Amino acid sequence: MTHVTRSPSWRRVLRTAGTLLAAAVLGGCAALNPLVPQTVQLRTEWPQGVPQQVELAQVPFHAQDDYQCGPASLAMALQWAGVQPSLPQLIEQVWLPSRKGSLQLEMLATPRRYGRVSYRLSPSYADLLREVAAGNPVIVLQDVGTMFTQWHYAVVNGFDYASGTVYLRSGTDPRQEMPFSYFERTWMKGGYWAMVVMPPDKVAATATPERWLEAVIAMSRVGDAAGATRAYDAMLARWPDNLAASIGLANQLHGAGKLEDAAVVLRRALARDPRSVILRNNLAQTLSDLGQHFEALKVLEPVSTDATAPFAAEIKATRQLILGRLQARASS
Known part of the structure; x- marks a missing residue:
């Protein structure tokens, strides 16, 4: 300038x-x-x-x-x-x-x-x-x-x-x-x-959930993982019912190897929105990653098996992953 x-x-x-x-x-x-x-x-x-x-x-x-x-x-x-x-x-x-x-x-x-x-x-x-x-x-x-x-x-x-x-x-x-x-x-x-x-642990005073999520996602792509985790955590503190923030925080925790913490976030979000297929899919995979395969399958039970249902391919892949792990454990 x-x-x-x-x-x-x-x-x-x-x-x-x-x-x-x-x-x-x-x-x-x-x-x-x-x-x-x-x-x-x-x-x-x-x-x-x-x-x-x-x-x-x-x-x-x-x-x-x-x-x-x-x-x-x-x-x-x-x-x-x-x-x-x-x-x-x-x-x-x-x-x-x-x-x-x-x-x-x-x-x-x-x-x-x-x-x-x-x-x-x-x-x-x-x-x-x-x-x-x-x-x-x-x-x-x-x-x-x-x-x-x-x-x-x-x-x-x-x-x-x-x-x-x-x-x-x-x-x-x-x-x-x-x-x-x-x-x-x-x-x-x-x-x-x-x-x-x-700073990642503070939300702008005039932010809206949708636009702030975009800003946090943009930062998470180039910033450090710990900062992104704090940003999603701050977003949830501001908007506790925000589904996208819960998924984002759980993904950051999962990526950092904090699987139990990720499962807690997803369970809390699923209690608020039990019809969310994405939450069920991510929680099932996280539980399976923790070795809790039967509980993971139980989380997926309410989800439709119709191939035309939303996120059907992802749900099918997660079910196959869990079943494959169970089979591998049984044969070991």
Whole structure:
């Protein structure tokens, strides 16, 4: 992303003009609705449960070099999430010299290599505020160009409703103050793109089960197995009835050789959803792996043997595996 150099006089003009604009919006200027719709909405519908002033003052700051706001923003978010990244390594992983910037895809992918869950927020000002209020700094993509498009990543680490101010770690400024309305103008041009970087044992405040599962699966493919296990465990703590999270956690435990723990997770899930064929199949295989072959077959008894039934091939293969093991044990 292109580094923007701001002279003190330019910033004074922006701050004065922006403050007046924010005051007009927060005060009820209906004419601004088409320009900053989400800022206007905050005036009448402040997110329930969100305090009106938050600043995560302990979020670390890394000043960016020219064009390298992406790696600098990731370094701040990763460090807050408990990782001590090497900025040169982040530059190698994220920054594209040919584009003089960083793609959103790489911004999301890189934290997973450090065992962290990266989650893209919904394009919502309220969700951004909720994440910051929950203690999660938010990486945002802005167009900060005055005449031409100039993409830039920054980290939102606070806000103040009374003055209509958003606080950012941005560029070489550890505490950039930007009016709500002006921030939305810069943010909306990138489709309100925003992301958080979370430790595996913590779920983003605004996460939905489906989208968080996708984020955890993406992390589990490149991150360490222990981190993936903690992520599924945290997901189940948030959504105890989530079938996919139970299966994911059991798979991680099984892969780590913790078969008894995997069986406990699957039994608990099966008690909540006794009609799940996938749960029965996975529990049966896990019990058989533990040497409990007859109990495994009993788990499969309620499952239809119809070849057209869902997951029929998997159930058939699991039955054959268990029967083969029983036969081998009988002949030994």
